[in-house]
Amino acid sequence: xxxxxxxxxxxxxxxxxxxxxxxxxxxxxxxxxxxxxxxxxxxxxxxxxxxxxxxxxxxxxxxxxxxxxxxxxxxxxxxxxxxxxxxxxxxxxxxxxxxxxxxxxxxxxxxxxxxxxxxxxxxxxxxxxxxxxxxxxxxxxxxxxxxxxxxxxxxxxxxxxxxxxxxxxxxxxxxxxxxxxxxxxxxxxxxxxxxxxxxxxxxxxxxxxxxxxxxxxxxxxxxxxxxxxxxxxxxxxxxxxxxxxxxxxxxxxxxxxxxxxxxxxxxxxxxxxxxxxxxxxxxxxxxxxxxxxxxxxxxxxxxxxxxxxxxxxxxxxxxxxxxxxxxxxxxxxxxxxxxxxxxxxxxxxxxxxxxxxxxxxxxxxxxxxxxxxxxxxxxxxxxxxxxxxxxxxxxxxxxxxxxxxxxxxxxxxxxxxxxxxxxxxxxxxxxxxxxxxxxxxxxxxxxxxxxxxxxxx
Numbered sequence: 262x263x264x265x266x267x268x269x270x271x272x273x274x275x276x277x278x279x280x281x282x283x284x285x286x287x288x289x290x291x292x293x294x295x296x297x298x299x300x301x302x303x304x305x306x307x308x309x310x311x312x313x314x315x316x317x318x319x320x321x322x323x324x325x326x327x328x329x330x331x332x333x334x335x336x337x338x339x340x341x342x343x344x345x346x347x348x349x350x351x352x353x354x355x356x357x358x359x360x361x362x363x364x365x366x367x368x369x370x371x372x373x374x375x376x377x378x379x380x381x382x383x384x385x386x387x388x389x390x391x392x393x394x395x396x397x398x399x400x401x402x403x404x405x406x407x408x409x410x411x412x413x414x415x416x417x418x419x420x421x422x423x424x425x426x427x428x429x430x431x432x433x434x435x436x437x438x439x440x441x442x443x444x445x446x447x448x449x450x451x452x453x454x455x456x457x458x459x460x461x462x463x464x465x466x467x468x469x470x471x472x473x474x475x476x477x478x479x480x481x482x483x484x485x486x487x488x489x490x491x492x493x494x495x496x497x498x499x500x501x502x503x504x505x506x507x508x509x510x511x512x513x514x515x516x517x518x519x520x521x522x523x524x525x526x527x528x529x530x531x532x533x534x535x536x537x538x539x540x541x542x543x544x545x546x547x548x549x550x551x552x553x554x555x556x557x558x559x560x561x562x563x564x565x566x567x568x569x570x571x572x573x574x575x576x577x578x579x580x581x582x583x584x585x586x587x588x589x590x591x592x593x594x595x596x597x598x599x600x601x602x603x604x605x606x607x608x609x610x611x612x613x614x615x616x617x618x619x620x621x622x623x624x625x626x627x628x629x630x631x632x633x634x635x636x637x638x639x640x641x642x643x644x645x646x647x648x649x650x651x652x653x654x655x656x657x658x659x660x661x662x663x664x665x666x667x668x669x670x671x672x673x674x675x676x677x678x679x680x681x682x683x684x685x686x687x688x689x690x691x692x693x694x695x696x697x698x699x700x701x702x703x704x705x706x707x708x709x710x711x712x713x714x715x716x717x718x
């Protein structure tokens with residue numbers, strides 16, 4: 262990589278920082294840069310980046326933009342690069358400070374773009390870059406494929422299969438609406454005896470067990486790294502629910518729609534942008550299990566309606582949410598950030614208290630020079646970063662008790678740097694401390710969704 266050319270004359274070099282390479286946001290970063298010749302990107306998690314800086318020195322200054330695809334940011338980058346931050350959705354604990362200080366703020370749905378305006382983010386610092394879908398991977402299945410997948414997942418071939426997808430650790434304070442999901446599921450089963458459930462995503466072992474105890478066939482699909490395998494799970498579904506209270510996407514809604522699965526969703530995120538009620542899906546009110554039941558019975562009893570809704574859903578995704586559409590919008594956002602960065606004066610940054618603290622920290626800290634490009638892109642550093650990413654995946658899977666995936670990530674880390682004792686120590690520590698990674702609030706939320714409404718009262 263050379264740094265002596267203007268970003269207007271070459272691809273934009275961007276460092277994209279995610280929470281994990283092993284889930285939705287990591288895939289977003291991969292897809293938006295995969296086939297976009299205007300972007301030259303490196304993607305890594307914040308955990309791996311911090312470890313790399315600690316071990317090899319300050320980060321090289323060879324990027325045009327630093328894009329945080331997660332809410333938390335790294336102070337060392339402020340004032341030295343054009344910064345893009347991303348608002349997926351807001352929760353009570355979300356720190357809004359980085360959005361006000363950014364050169365550009367990305368949102369993934371119009372719901373949250375409107376919220377940015379409401380909290381005072383200038384429109385010339387905003388960009389809507391929605392999630393996309395690989396419509397070649399996620400597509401309507403053939404009937405023989407559907408039957409084969411159901412057999413593999415041990416779902417009755419003649420069942421009416423309801424799909425649900427999420428990570429259990431994303432359900433803090435019942436954000437995914439699991440209480441509503443369970444209430445609606447129980448009521449629906451009373452009127453639809455051949456109902457079965459397929460839950461896609463890690464960490465839902467206890468929820469699946471609870472559903473089966475109610476006499477409803479239920480399979481929790483194991484965590485899969487490849488999207489090709491994830492796409493097969495949708496082949497088994499007849500219908501898909503989004504019961505969430507807060508979302509930026511959710512991406513599984515887009516995947517289900519691309520697979521021609523009729524969807525019922527609360528008015529969140531992408532659902533508001535994509536679903537036209539009763540035409541290509543259904544929108545129902547928050548925390549309304551009876552509405553999920555009514556719409557589901559309507560779909561279950563009318564095969565022609567299911568087919569029509571599913572076909573319109575896929576048509577919507579093909580027209581609006583392929584990854585090729587998304588890449589162009591992101592490119593414009595980066596150019597906006599670069600322009601905003603250069604339009605600021607040096608004094609603008611020194612007025613920010615966070616930047617002053619960063620400068621003082623640098624003055625007191627190590628005088629080590631930043632890594633050169635040659636060092637950063639060397640085999641040694643890149644293998645180290647890869648190993649850190651695998652350990653990040655190991656910790657994530659261990660927290661949700663997905664042991665098969667956890668050990669796979671651990672093995673990948675060891676293969677990358679087999680003679681590094683610090684990585685061995687981290688792997689062992691992650692496995693030994695797996696039960697301590699859940700906060701008391703997480704444990705409370707996880708336990709509460711398994712109670713009946715009477716027990717919760």
